[in-house]
Amino acid sequence: MSKKLITRQEDYSKWYNELVVKADLAENSAVRGCMVIKPYGYAIWEKMQAELDRKFKETGHENAYFPLFVPKSLFEAEEKNAEGFAKECAVVTHYRLKTDPADSSKLIVDPDAKLEEELIVRPTSEAIIWNTYKGWIQSYRDLPILINQWANVVRWEMRTRLFLRTAEFLWQEGHTAHATKAEAIAETEQMNNIYAEFAENFMAIPVIKGTKTANERFAGAEETYCIEALMQDGKALQAGTSHFLGQNFAKAFDVKFATKEGRLEYVWATSWGVSTRLMGALVMTHSDDQGLVLPPNLAPIQVVIVPIYKGEEQLAQISEVANKLASELRSNGVSVKYDDRDTHKPGWKFAQYEMKGVPVRIAIGPKDLEKGSVELARRDILSKEIVPQTEVVEKVKGLMVEIQDNLFNRAANYRDSHITEVDSYAEFKEVLKNKGGFISAHWDGTSETELKIKEQTKATIRCIPINAEKEEGVCVLTGKPSSQRVLFAKAY
Amino acid sequence: MSKKLITRQEDYSKWYNELVVKADLAENSAVRGCMVIKPYGYAIWEKMQAELDRKFKETGHENAYFPLFVPKSLFEAEEKNAEGFAKECAVVTHYRLKTDPADSSKLIVDPDAKLEEELIVRPTSEAIIWNTYKGWIQSYRDLPILINQWANVVRWEMRTRLFLRTAEFLWQEGHTAHATKAEAIAETEQMNNIYAEFAENFMAIPVIKGTKTANERFAGAEETYCIEALMQDGKALQAGTSHFLGQNFAKAFDVKFATKEGRLEYVWATSWGVSTRLMGALVMTHSDDQGLVLPPNLAPIQVVIVPIYKGEEQLAQISEVANKLASELRSNGVSVKYDDRDTHKPGWKFAQYEMKGVPVRIAIGPKDLEKGSVELARRDILSKEIVPQTEVVEKVKGLMVEIQDNLFNRAANYRDSHITEVDSYAEFKEVLKNKGGFISAHWDGTSETELKIKEQTKATIRCIPINAEKEEGVCVLTGKPSSQRVLFAKAY
Numbered sequence: 001m002s003k004k005l006i007t008r009q010e011d012y013s014k015w016y017n018e019l020v021v022k023a024d025l026a027e028n029s030a031v032r033g034c035m036v037i038k039p040y041g042y043a044i045w046e047k048m049q050a051e052l053d054r055k056f057k058e059t060g061h062e063n064a065y066f067p068l069f070v071p072k073s074l075f076e077a078e079e080k081n082a083e084g085f086a087k088e089c090a091v092v093t094h095y096r097l098k099t100d101p102a103d104s105s106k107l108i109v110d111p112d113a114k115l116e117e118e119l120i121v122r123p124t125s126e127a128i129i130w131n132t133y134k135g136w137i138q139s140y141r142d143l144p145i146l147i148n149q150w151a152n153v154v155r156w157e158m159r160t161r162l163f164l165r166t167a168e169f170l171w172q173e174g175h176t177a178h179a180t181k182a183e184a185i186a187e188t189e190q191m192n193n194i195y196a197e198f199a200e201n202f203m204a205i206p207v208i209k210g211t212k213t214a215n216e217r218f219a220g221a222e223e224t225y226c227i228e229a230l231m232q233d234g235k236a237l238q239a240g241t242s243h244f245l246g247q248n249f250a251k252a253f254d255v256k257f258a259t260k261e262g263r264l265e266y267v268w269a270t271s272w273g274v275s276t277r278l279m280g281a282l283v284m285t286h287s288d289d290q291g292l293v294l295p296p297n298l299a300p301i302q303v304v305i306v307p308i309y310k311g312e313e314q315l316a317q318i319s320e321v322a323n324k325l326a327s328e329l330r331s332n333g334v335s336v337k338y339d340d341r342d343t344h345k346p347g348w349k350f351a352q353y354e355m356k357g358v359p360v361r362i363a364i365g366p367k368d369l370e371k372g373s374v375e376l377a378r379r380d381i382l383s384k385e386i387v388p389q390t391e392v393v394e395k396v397k398g399l400m401v402e403i404q405d406n407l408f409n410r411a412a413n414y415r416d417s418h419i420t421e422v423d424s425y426a427e428f429k430e431v432l433k434n435k436g437g438f439i440s441a442h443w444d445g446t447s448e449t450e451l452k453i454k455e456q457t458k459a460t461i462r463c464i465p466i467n468a469e470k471e472e473g474v475c476v477l478t479g480k481p482s483s484q485r486v487l488f489a490k491a492y
Numbered sequence: 493m494s495k496k497l498i499t500r501q502e503d504y505s506k507w508y509n510e511l512v513v514k515a516d517l518a519e520n521s522a523v524r525g526c527m528v529i530k531p532y533g534y535a536i537w538e539k540m541q542a543e544l545d546r547k548f549k550e551t552g553h554e555n556a557y558f559p560l561f562v563p564k565s566l567f568e569a570e571e572k573n574a575e576g577f578a579k580e581c582a583v584v585t586h587y588r589l590k591t592d593p594a595d596s597s598k599l600i601v602d603p604d605a606k607l608e609e610e611l612i613v614r615p616t617s618e619a620i621i622w623n624t625y626k627g628w629i630q631s632y633r634d635l636p637i638l639i640n641q642w643a644n645v646v647r648w649e650m651r652t653r654l655f656l657r658t659a660e661f662l663w664q665e666g667h668t669a670h671a672t673k674a675e676a677i678a679e680t681e682q683m684n685n686i687y688a689e690f691a692e693n694f695m696a697i698p699v700i701k702g703t704k705t706a707n708e709r710f711a712g713a714e715e716t717y718c719i720e721a722l723m724q725d726g727k728a729l730q731a732g733t734s735h736f737l738g739q740n741f742a743k744a745f746d747v748k749f750a751t752k753e754g755r756l757e758y759v760w761a762t763s764w765g766v767s768t769r770l771m772g773a774l775v776m777t778h779s780d781d782q783g784l785v786l787p788p789n790l791a792p793i794q795v796v797i798v799p800i801y802k803g804e805e806q807l808a809q810i811s812e813v814a815n816k817l818a819s820e821l822r823s824n825g826v827s828v829k830y831d832d833r834d835t836h837k838p839g840w841k842f843a844q845y846e847m848k849g850v851p852v853r854i855a856i857g858p859k860d861l862e863k864g865s866v867e868l869a870r871r872d873i874l875s876k877e878i879v880p881q882t883e884v885v886e887k888v889k890g891l892m893v894e895i896q897d898n899l900f901n902r903a904a905n906y907r908d909s910h911i912t913e914v915d916s917y918a919e920f921k922e923v924l925k926n927k928g929g930f931i932s933a934h935w936d937g938t939s940e941t942e943l944k945i946k947e948q949t950k951a952t953i954r955c956i957p958i959n960a961e962k963e964e965g966v967c968v969l970t971g972k973p974s975s976q977r978v979l980f981a982k983a984y
Contacts, residue, residue, distance in 0.1 A: 029624065030566055031559045031611065036624050039554035039639060046555065062531035063538065067523045068613075068644055068660050069582075072589070074522055076599045086589040086599050090561075092613065093585045093601065095648040097564070097578040107568045109583050109610055118601055119523065121560075121584065121613075132521065132528050141835055147531060152560055152644065156587040168560050343633055 005355075007289045012233040019283060020162045023292040023356050026279075033160035033167030040356065041279060043300035045170070048278060049150065051202050051297075052172060055194050061146045061174060066128050068152075069119035074127045078252035081126055084219020088156040090121040090167075121154040126220060126271055129175045130249040137177060137267055139258040144187075145177040163280035164237075164492050171275035177267045179257065181246075184268035185223075188244040191272040192225035195240035203278070204295040204408040205229050205285045206415050207239055208438070208487065210463025215447050218271075222246035228462045228487070230415045231284040234436020236462045236489035239281050242272035280492070285411050286380075292357030293380055295407050296400040301337045303329055303396055304358045308346045308365035315340065318364045321389060325362070325374070328393050334400065354379065359403050360396055380406055421485065425476045428488070432459055438489050442482035444475035453477055459488045497847075499781045504725040511775060512654045515784040515848050518771075525652035525659030532848060533771060535792035537662070540770060541642065543694050543789075544664060547686050553638040553666060558620050560644075561611035566619045570744035573618055576711020580648040582613040582659075613646040618712060618763055621667045622741040629669060629759055631750040636679075637669040655772035656729075656984050663767035669759045671749065673738075676760035677715075680736040683764040684717035687732035695770070696787040696900040697721050697777045698907050699731055700930070700979065702955025707939050710763075714738035720954045720979070722907045723776040726928020728954045728981035731773050734764035772984070777903050778872075784849030785872055787899050788892040795821060795888055796850045797830045800838045800857035807832065810856045813881060817854070817866070820885050826892065846871060851895050852888055872898055913977065917968045920980070924951055930981050934974035936967035945969055951980045 005022065008015045021027055025041030028034075037045065053063070069092060076082040096113030100106035122128065129147075136142060154168050163169075174191060178184040192209060199205045207227035217224040221243035229239045250256070250266040257267055286293040296302050305326060307318040319340060326336040337358075339349055346363065353361055363375040374392060377384045380403050387395050418437025422428045431439055443449060443461065453476075454460050464486045473482050497514065500507045513519050517533030520526075529537065545555070561584060568574040588605030592598035614620065621639075628634060646660050655661075666683060670676040684701060691697045699719035709716040713735035721731045742748070742758040749759055778785040788794050797818060799810040811832060818828040829850075831841055838855065845853055855867040866884055869876045872895050879887050910929025914920045923931055935941060935953065945968075946952050956978045965974050 027624075027627075029559045030563055030620065031561045034559035034561060036559065037557040039556045042556045043554065062535065064531045064534045065529040065537075065662065067521045067526035067528065068646065069523045069526060071522055072599060075589075076597070079597070082599060086591075089587070089589060090584045090611070091586040091589065091601050092582045094583040095581070097567075097581060097583065097612070099578075105568070105571070107564060107574060107578055109585065119582070120589070128522065132519075135519075154560065170557065 005289060005291060008232065015289070016280075016284060017162065019287060019291060019355075025283070025292070026162045028162065031167070033157060035162050035166050035168075037170075037276065040300060044282070044294070044298050045276060045279060047298050047300070048203070049172075052198060052274065053150075055198060056148050056172075056174070059146075059190065059194065061148045061176075063149065064147045065149060065151070066125050066132060068122055070122050070125075070128045072118045072120060074131050075120045077127060077131075078220050078249055080248070081124075081220030085123040085155070089123050090154045090156055092119040092121065122151070123153055123155045124271075124273075125149065125151070125153075125173055126175065126245070126249050126269075127253075130253040130255060130269070133175075133177055133267070134253050134255045137255055137257050140179050140260055143177055143179045143257060143267065144183065146174075146187075147176065148172055148174045161280075163276055163283070166276075169276045171273050173271060173273040176270045177250075177255070178270070179259070179265075179268070181268050184246075184270050185244050188223070188225055188242045188270045188272070191270070192227065192240070192242040195242065195272075195274060196227045199227055199229065199239055199278075199281075200408065202295075202297050203282055203285075204297075204404055204411060205239065205281055206408065206412040208463060208465055210465045210487065212241075212463060213447070213450055213461045213486075215450055216460060218243045220245060220248050222248070225466075226463055228438075228489075229281050229285065230418055230437060230489070231281070231492065232414065233284070234418060234490070236438065236487075236491040237277075237281050237284070238462070238491065239278060240272070240274040243270060245269035245271060286407050287357065290382065291355035293407065294357035294359060295404050296359045297404060299357065299359050300335065301353075301356075301358050302334050302400065303336045303360045303362060304349075304353045305336065305338045305362045305364065306346050306349050306353075307340050308363055310366075314366060314369075317369055321369065321374075322364055325389065325392055329396055332393055332397055334396055360399055362392065378403065380410075419487070422476065423473070428459075428476050429457055432457055432488075432490065436490065438462065438487045440485045440487055441476045442473035442484075443486050444478050444480035444482055449475060449477050453488070458490050460491060462487045462489050462491060497781060497783060500724065507781070508772075508776060509654065511779060511783060511847075517775070517784070518654045520654065523659070525649060527654050527658050527660075529662075529768065532792060536774070536786070536790050537768060537771060539790050539792070540695070541664075544690060544766065545642075547690060548640050548664075548666065551638075551682065551686065553640045553668075555641065556639045557641060557643070558617050558624060560614055562614050562617075562620045564610045564612060566623050567612045569619060569623075570712050570741055572740070573616075573712030577615040577647070581615050582646045582648055584611040584613065614643070615645055615647045616763075616765075617641065617643070617645075617665055618667065618737070618741055618761075619745075622745040622747060622761070625667075625669055625759070626745050626747045629747055629749050632671050632752055635669055635671045635749060635759065636675065638666075638679075639668065640664055640666040653772075655768055655775070658768075661768045663765050665763060665765040668762045669742075669747070670762070671751070671757075671760070673760050676738075676762050677736055680715070680717055680734045680762045680764070683762070684719065684732070684734040687734065687764075687766060688719050691719055691721065691731055691770075691773075692900065694787075694789050695774055695777075696789070696896055696903060697731065697773055698900065698904040700955060700957055702957045702979065704733075704955060705939070705942055705953045705978075707942055708952060710735045712737060712740050714740070717958075718955055720930075720981075721773050721777060722910055722929060722981070723773070723984065724906065725776070726910060726982070728930065728979075728983040729769075729773050729776070730954070730983065731770060732764070732766040735762060737761035737763060778899050779849065780874075782874065783847030785899065786849035786851060787896050788851045789896060791849065791851050792827065793829045793845075793848075793850050794826050794892065795828045795852045795854060796841075796845045797828065797854045797856065798838050798841050798845075799832050800855055802858075806858060809861055813861065813866075814856055817881065817884055821888060824885055824889055826888055852891055854884065870895065872902075911979070914968065915965070920951075920968050921949055924949055924980075924982065928982070930954065930979045932977045932979055933968045934965035934976075935978050936970050936972035936974055941967060941969050945980070950982050952983060954979045954981050954983060
């Protein structure tokens, strides 16, 4: 913990990897591509979960739980979805091990315990859920179904990075069923709006709402809505998606309902999800070369108090002040840790809590006892000031709001100053190379052009912004007509 | 939903299966042995989770998340644990599907995507966790580690039943690491006590605390503590276990720590868990031939209000009263549903909420409008009374406590009257056959005797009760000396 991070300037990618481990968020495990989420990281994820869960329930959704495994025959039922995930799915083929006849201390797969049908570890649950909904839906009275699931999913990615891309990750996946297309689209949009609100107001991460191009759409969706954030290295990160699935899954699993008028119609579907990937977005939006920076809303510890003392007697005096402050702060809803461990020096503790992104640090030493003051440090701007003990509670309460706002504004300023309008392909490549960020450019609307640009520059269309102004122009690559700018970027 | 249940008398096992489905708790899925937990069932599980999570955190535990998969080489590291779970574990052998050359609409396992080392879907996480702890523990300063995980696990059971025994289930598993044996044993006991408190005070399920015999111990444990409940059919159900693992896993994964004095010692371990099996215990402890009976603490809906009306105008008048009552109840912390759907008749609704175990039902009809009253029905004793509207809130607040207590007492009376002391094997068999329940008998302490009794009667030793009186006696089977009675029963 005492070792410093490499700086973002020196090596952004390495900085991220080091930070995630040194801030005790997560680490790689013995299973290729799978991570261990450590208690400190998990506590942040729990705060995200609680807030999202509240928002889902507030909008009428209920939680449920569906099986981890998808039988191969169900997995392949919706063709595009199956095709989209077949190349990266973990397959269970056997259900028993036995002692190795060649070495009795070893176990081998028992060839007699082969499954009749292979099971896919869910990469996403549309197939198993729509196969279930088939039994739940007969008439319009059974609709809508508004269900969310908190679960683990597995996608056997070849290149993995903690939180950003892992073979197993945690997420929530909403799966809803509706009687009409309009209602399903409204649900899709509502959930994308909830994600945007959550990202901005709770995580202090500014996002752009948009829809994906056909190339970037979820496999099996007719339209994918998304929120796109911008990281400090100028790369975009897709932070959440909400899919309008049309009647694709209803048709694949033959899910029909009787309308009020007695006609049989296919059901309309949506699905939407955010994952532990948000932890990566959090790290890369706010943190600095000293370590993690947390918005107060997500901080497991909002205020840490560190005593600076010589000898037991001084510690006792400081502890009296510290415990009183801690208890006052707690009764004002602020989470506080008083770290009076004698196994570590104050300087070590300062560095540790800086690394872990604790928003406010209060230090109390002998001089503070004399003067009735404390030293208060803000993690977001790395500032320090002397504050009278009597003013600490009000000061901290104000800071909880101020720091949250400051982090959002700082990230929004960075993002806004990294959306560049370009009108030629030369400029496009120049901005991408020297500045990064989102490039707002005209595009002729074809997958062909999009793929060519991707091949040549590694930039993809992150989204077609919602409610963007219409503007006549010509495609930066082909010169063909275009009626709206879209956002390109290199992306995580 | 309108169809009645088979009675417990007629077929207890079928009654349970029907109830779980008809009360909308869970259903079987397309995956053999795996269940779908429906929103109503999941809402009950969420209440259990919230209360347990609170208790775990209150006692200093933190949540974290470890991988779903265990590489075979880690899985087999602790011999007894591996042996105990090898016969029922799902094995991932491949990581990709490809189009079937014989039929392009089908997918097959891609033989080129075989894993170098097979991955076991965790049946329990000691192996992967202790392999991780190895990297976290160097000195006594790193101890204790007090971690819990909420997760899904898979055990490929041949005979499955909803909640009671499923191939995949949800659970929490605590995994702690300690510097001393005494501390680890204290943790094991503490967690078993927490489970007992939770079962009795939150779920209204009386339990007996005890330890398991060597035969029934967790694979890899030195001592297994448990809580044992008694179902209405006289069969016991293990509702939670807490294991003292000694240094077995520390030795298997070479996890040592430097003591204060600088010696290197193996770490002491515990693990403890409860699962969605508790849902089965809940159903079988309280429910009756009309359906589920829920203790108020676990009821997603504590009070349902049903209007009985003819025409819109009457409904409007009733709704005014109902909404006022609902809002008053809610501001007193009671969860209320006002079911004014016009698609179903009151009788249908009554039967539905009875099936779903809603503790209190309030019906409001035209006569109640005149008299300023409501009809209030208790689900636990199936009673009805007329209550003045002005007294409803106080009445319901009282009932929330009364019903909770009544359910516990009813179950405790049943349990207590089904613990039979026997002193001969003839009596043992007679009681087991004609009465069921726990049989308190002397046993000579050998696995041989225990297995013989199991073979002959299907009864096993559920536990050696903690703090039971010492009493000299002779084993019911062998006549050999014994110093304490143990509890036998047939079990789920």
